[in-house]
Amino acid sequence: MLSVEVLTLFPRMIAAPIEESLLGKARKTGLVSVQVTDIRDFAAGKHRVTDDVPYGGGAGMVMKPEPLVAAIEAARARLPGAHVVLLSPQGRRFDQPLAQKLLEREKLVLVCGRYEGVDERVLNFVDEEISLGDFVLSGGEFAALALIDAVARLVPGVMGNDLSAQVESFKEGLLEGPHYTRPPEFRGLKVPEVLLSGDHQRIARWRQEQALLRTRERRPDLLKKA
């Protein structure tokens, strides 16, 4: 079981994709639960303001600490012992080992920032900052969705996630080789003969070789790690 609560100013950005994806099914079977909370519900005053101008001046707005921290505390109360993650371009780079680690936490609170950033003091109320990579998003929502997808598909029983999917020891961390389906010839492009041979040992060797070739060609950094 994986329980996730997402804190965001744009709850509809999270709700619809979650319902459409493989997670929709996993939620119905009770393997994954995703709850979405509108940070604005924790903002004070008639206008429920969540951002303000930066001290010291500068362009853009900063997310105010009070609504954000109130939302985090409410989520921690609903999910005791939860691991609280701020999606932030300054965080630790997300990767597959980190997805596995987050799965082991079982309860996650994902905080999505907006505007130019969040008030620095909010960092005292989160456990970890995670980034998707070195590119600029307009907020944490798409990053939270990607993280949820990557973690939820590791939950045993979600999609075809049996043991064989988890234990793919060698192939893990390499790119896969090419895939083909019918027809055997498409616009003059033939499926490699070996795949039609029925010789499963030869096929397995060919796939391993293709995976290595492709990884060396496109992602030599992955070979160094493996």
Ligand code: 9D3
């Ligand atoms: C214009 C302000 N930026 C200077 C280049 C800083 C900035 C603040 C806030 C950049 C992006 C964001 C919003 N991004 C996220 O909240 C975010 C993010 C990302 O931008 N890239 C990769 N991973 C992530 S996780 C959250």
